[in-house]
Amino acid sequence: MDHGVKIRMKVNGQWREAETTPDRLLIDLLREEFGFTGTKKGCGEGECGACTVILNGRPLLACLIPAAKAEGADILTVEGLTPEQGLHPIQQAFQDEGAVQCGYCTPGMVMTAKALIDENPSPTEAEIKRAISGNICRCTGYTKIVAAIVRGAALLRGEAATTPAGVDRERVPQLPPVGPG
Amino acid sequence: MNEKSCCEVIGRSVRRVDSQGKLTGKARYAGDISVPGMLHARVFRSDRPHARILAIRTAKARASSGVVAVLTHADIPGKNVIGQVKPDQQVLCAEKVRFVGDPVALVVAETEAAAEAALALMEVDYADLPGVFTPEEALRPGAPKIHEDGNLLEEHALRKGDPEQALAGAEVVIRTAYRTQMVEHAYLEPEAGVAVFENGRATVWMPSKYAHADQRELATVLGLAPENLRVVNTTIGGCFGDKVSLSAGFFAALAAVNTGRPVRTVYSREESFIATRKRHPFRIDYTLGASREGRLVAAKIDILADAGAYSASSPTVLFKALIHAAGPYDIPHVGMKLTFAYTNNPVGGSMRGLGVPQTAFAHESQIDLLARKLGMDPFELRLKNAMRPGSVTATGHGLGDSVGLVETIERVRREVAAIGTPPATATKRYGWGIASMFYGIGQSARPNPGRARIEVDEEGRFTLFIGIGDVGQGSSTAMSQIAAEVLGRPVEEIRIVAGDTASCPDSGVTAASRVTYIVGNAVHMAAEDLLTQMRDLAAGFLRSAPGKVLYDGKAFRTVEGAGRQVSVAEVVRSARQKGGELCGTGVFDPSYTPLDPETGQGEPMGTYAYATQAALVGVDKESGEVEVLKFVACHDVGRAVNPKAVEGQIEGAVSMGLGFSLSEEILLQNGRMVKPGFSQYFLPTALDMPEIRSLIAEAPEATGPFGAKGVGEPALIPTAPAIVNAIHAAAGVRITDLPATAEKVWRLFRP
Numbered sequence: 001m002d003h004g005v006k007i008r009m010k011v012n013g014q015w016r017e018a019e020t021t022p023d024r025l026l027i028d029l030l031r032e033e034f035g036f037t038g039t040k041k042g043c044g045e046g047e048c049g050a051c052t053v054i055l056n057g058r059p060l061l062a063c064l065i066p067a068a069k070a071e072g073a074d075i076l077t078v079e080g081l082t083p084e085q086g087l088h089p090i091q092q093a094f095q096d097e098g099a100v101q102c103g104y105c106t107p108g109m110v111m112t113a114k115a116l117i118d119e120n121p122s123p124t125e126a127e128i129k130r131a132i133s134g135n136i137c138r139c140t141g142y143t144k145i146v147a148a149i150v151r152g153a154a155l156l157r158g159e160a161a162t163t164p165a166g167v168d169r170e171r172v173p174q175l176p177p178v179g180p181g
Numbered sequence: 182m183n184e185k186s187c188c189e190v191i192g193r194s195v196r197r198v199d200s201q202g203k204l205t206g207k208a209r210y211a212g213d214i215s216v217p218g219m220l221h222a223r224v225f226r227s228d229r230p231h232a233r234i235l236a237i238r239t240a241k242a243r244a245s246s247g248v249v250a251v252l253t254h255a256d257i258p259g260k261n262v263i264g265q266v267k268p269d270q271q272v273l274c275a276e277k278v279r280f281v282g283d284p285v286a287l288v289v290a291e292t293e294a295a296a297e298a299a300l301a302l303m304e305v306d307y308a309d310l311p312g313v314f315t316p317e318e319a320l321r322p323g324a325p326k327i328h329e330d331g332n333l334l335e336e337h338a339l340r341k342g343d344p345e346q347a348l349a350g351a352e353v354v355i356r357t358a359y360r361t362q363m364v365e366h367a368y369l370e371p372e373a374g375v376a377v378f379e380n381g382r383a384t385v386w387m388p389s390k391y392a393h394a395d396q397r398e399l400a401t402v403l404g405l406a407p408e409n410l411r412v413v414n415t416t417i418g419g420c421f422g423d424k425v426s427l428s429a430g431f432f433a434a435l436a437a438v439n440t441g442r443p444v445r446t447v448y449s450r451e452e453s454f455i456a457t458r459k460r461h462p463f464r465i466d467y468t469l470g471a472s473r474e475g476r477l478v479a480a481k482i483d484i485l486a487d488a489g490a491y492s493a494s495s496p497t498v499l500f501k502a503l504i505h506a507a508g509p510y511d512i513p514h515v516g517m518k519l520t521f522a523y524t525n526n527p528v529g530g531s532m533r534g535l536g537v538p539q540t541a542f543a544h545e546s547q548i549d550l551l552a553r554k555l556g557m558d559p560f561e562l563r564l565k566n567a568m569r570p571g572s573v574t575a576t577g578h579g580l581g582d583s584v585g586l587v588e589t590i591e592r593v594r595r596e597v598a599a600i601g602t603p604p605a606t607a608t609k610r611y612g613w614g615i616a617s618m619f620y621g622i623g624q625s626a627r628p629n630p631g632r633a634r635i636e637v638d639e640e641g642r643f644t645l646f647i648g649i650g651d652v653g654q655g656s657s658t659a660m661s662q663i664a665a666e667v668l669g670r671p672v673e674e675i676r677i678v679a680g681d682t683a684s685c686p687d688s689g690v691t692a693a694s695r696v697t698y699i700v701g702n703a704v705h706m707a708a709e710d711l712l713t714q715m716r717d718l719a720a721g722f723l724r725s726a727p728g729k730v731l732y733d734g735k736a737f738r739t740v741e742g743a744g745r746q747v748s749v750a751e752v753v754r755s756a757r758q759k760g761g762e763l764c765g766t767g768v769f770d771p772s773y774t775p776l777d778p779e780t781g782q783g784e785p786m787g788t789y790a791y792a793t794q795a796a797l798v799g800v801d802k803e804s805g806e807v808e809v810l811k812f813v814a815c816h817d818v819g820r821a822v823n824p825k826a827v828e829g830q831i832e833g834a835v836s837m838g839l840g841f842s843l844s845e846e847i848l849l850q851n852g853r854m855v856k857p858g859f860s861q862y863f864l865p866t867a868l869d870m871p872e873i874r875s876l877i878a879e880a881p882e883a884t885g886p887f888g889a890k891g892v893g894e895p896a897l898i899p900t901a902p903a904i905v906n907a908i909h910a911a912a913g914v915r916i917t918d919l920p921a922t923a924e925k926v927w928r929l930f931r932p
Contacts, residue, residue: 038206
């Protein structure tokens with residue numbers, strides 16, 4: 001067995017330490033050691049994007065990098081994105097647009113969207129599709145996810161969200177005020 | 182029903198009841214569950230397609246660091262046999278393996294890494310047997326026998342009228358051979374399960390769309406009375422028909438019972454590809470006869486399916502294919518023969534549409550070819566033959582009033598005309614293709630009751646118990662909406678427990694698009710039942726007759742009595758003081774008549790859904806690449822309980838159908854999967870998706886809850902043929918075997 005190494009990283013705003021083996025992947029450390037099971041393991045080979053987290057401001061597949069490589073890093077998972085009360089505007093937009101079905105790709109999608117909007121506050125649909133092209137969703141056909149990211153970006157820009165597209169516009173619930181990121 | 186007019190909640194795109202947890206990461210999927218002292222079990226699987234097991238040597242694996250136990254068939258406390266339709270499969274193989282991936286042993290260790298490492302130390306001596314890898318080979322005389330009683334799994338026929346004579350006299354006859362490929366469900370959540378065994382009782386947490394069936398089957402394997410095994414459904418990360426029967430939770434439970442410690446089993450993606458069931462590949466020989474005016478007169482259909490190594494849900498798939506293979510048309514003479522054969526390939530299971538996406542590819546391609554031959558507009562040809570109220574299906578089922586097919590064809594036609602077709606460029610050609618379908622809601626020609634129970638507590642809060650799990654399509658939301666509508670409460674005030682054998686009634690399985698229609702009816706009845714009980718009690722309180730008591734969602738009052746009212750909570754408290762318990766129950770089982778074993782004639786389904794879809798594609802004549810640019814889908818769902826969820830089903834199905842038609846295929850070499858996993862299995866990404874226009878048609882079904890039928894599988898069924906027909910319209914080439922890869926299309930340009 002490999003010898004343990006001590007590593008330290010900031011996860012969701014809090015410094016954490018763990019002893020791990022050099023071959024242990026970041027996803028397993030986050031899920032099994034730190035209990036952040038919101039980050040999903042869909043393939044373990046960097047093909048599906050379900051494990052996307054934000055590391056030092058960039059989206060990253062947590063199943064592809066050894067935990068030891070994240071020494072000193074600042075990591076945000078879906079748990080850290082979620083405010084104490086309610087939802088982050090991107091999450092809220094996913095909920096309002098009906099962009100969640102089985103939910104297994106959802107945290108990775110939300111984190112990819114967050115990284116995109118941080119870098120590009122007004123992404124076009126084409127830019128959104130490119131950004132999430134590494135995140136597989138088998139349920140939704142992506143249509144409502146793209147709409148949710150458009151809406152989430154608008155909410156984060158402080159714009160009143162446009163009514164979501166859909167078959168019954170008048171029945172869409174009112175949005176609560178935009179909370180802090 | 183409450184006195185407010187219908188409908189406050191039905192027909193509204195309310196927020197899903199489960200999206201908050203899924204968005205924040207709080208939703209618990211089985212692989213997220215940790216129990217103190219938990220062990221990890223991994224399955225050791227056959228790497229041979231067909232072999233006799235001579236010896237299973239576990240000593241080295243057992244001696245490996247961190248390993249607690251290595252289990253084989255000898256360690257199964259109960260019966261080592263599964264198969265919900267036909268019991269022909271072992272949990273851990275004893276004498277023989279029949280496909281690459283057949284489970285042979287279970288390695289249980291302190292960590293997942295230790296279990297994984299020990300898998301490499303397992304030694305099994307095999308005597309290889311000749312393998313059979315196509316259904317044609319399997320049925321040849323003298324073929325190696327995969328099962329004792331031969332390789333023919335199931336064979337059925339259908340006969341309506343005199344198809345041979347009608348075809349002989351038909352003015353136009355089109356005969357074509359079609360092939361469809363093996364497809365993986367590719368739900369994003371790999372199989373997982375966690376089990377605890379204490380004091381002779383086991384509890385298993387697993388994604389289970391039918392907890393009661395898993396409980397019954399697993400209990401026999403574990404040698405437990407069913408009441409000593411509790412199956413608790415966890416959040417299901419997609420299933421599309423799979424995640425049924427032998428799965429990770431079964432292995433976790435077996436390990437827990439043997440070691441006495443909690444155990445978790447999680448499949449890797451590679452294992453999920455290798456071990457789980459697939460969509461059956463079909464070979465379809467289709468002869469369609471018509472008059473010169475385009476009236477369909479006869480169809481003769483021969484289907485040969487690769488069922489893989491075990492029966493699994495093959496019989497279910499066979500009957501769905503038989504019922505629907507003639508398409509949504511009134512054809513007086515139909516003959517069919519369907520043959521399902523065992524092979525040493527991965528097991529054919531149930532996947533969204535249960536054989537009907539395969540048969541729809543054939544009948545809708547045939548209709549398109551016929552339209553070309555007759556020089557008729559394909560919309561017109563479909564309208565001429567489309568099922569209408571009173572039409573008779575191939576099984577001889579006279580249809581009722583809820584037949585919205587014509588509306589779906591007409592609305593899609595209008596939409597397609599409005600969008601138009603782009604002009605050809607130097608290398609690209611554009612064209613529209615259309616396809617229609619009908620689909621029977623629920624399981625075919627057998628009882629499949631749905632049950633529901635609703636309780637109300639002393640605070641007046643309602644809890645709905647149903648045995649079926651939400652597979653992601655939103656059934657828990659739809660069921661909550663139905664209960665909320667009847668009980669006059671907002672959806673978020675209805676608590677729901679879905680799929681726990683300790684508290685939920687057996688509602689049947691989440692499959693065959695049956696939940697909204699069948700379980701939805703049971704929920705409706707349970708809510709009405711509870712309301713009646715409460716109203717009766719309230720009438721006593723108010724010294725009035727139940728017929729004169731009004732209900733507003735919170736309280737009852739009399740029609741005439743100003744100010745006199747009693748709340749739901751008061752009614753419940755008073756009932757309890759008298760030792761009574763208020764609880765509404767509902768059971769619904771659609772009526773059917775069995776199919777005649779010789780002729781396949783009968784009325785197998787309670788109701789049918791209908792749809793028409795159209796695809797606009799661009800075909801690159803240089804590369805053969807097909808791009809789907811626009812998509813129009815119109816579905817008769819009876820009544821859309823939640824329109825946004827219906828749209829979600831349609832959009833998701835378009836992506837799945839796009840993969841089925843253009844890119845997805847499990848490639849096997851002598852039963853061995855070539856590169857199992859996502860890297861060589863081409864699932865559609867966001868970049869592949871067309872703009873989708875979803876249209877909802879509502880031909881209400883009198884026996885459905887608020888008129889509802891279903892949409893989950895219907896959404897997928899016409900997608901692939903619409904795309905393939907569009908390729909023909911654009912580029913003049915006909916794809917008869919799926920998927921229509923760029924290479925295949927390119928080759929057709931260069932014969």
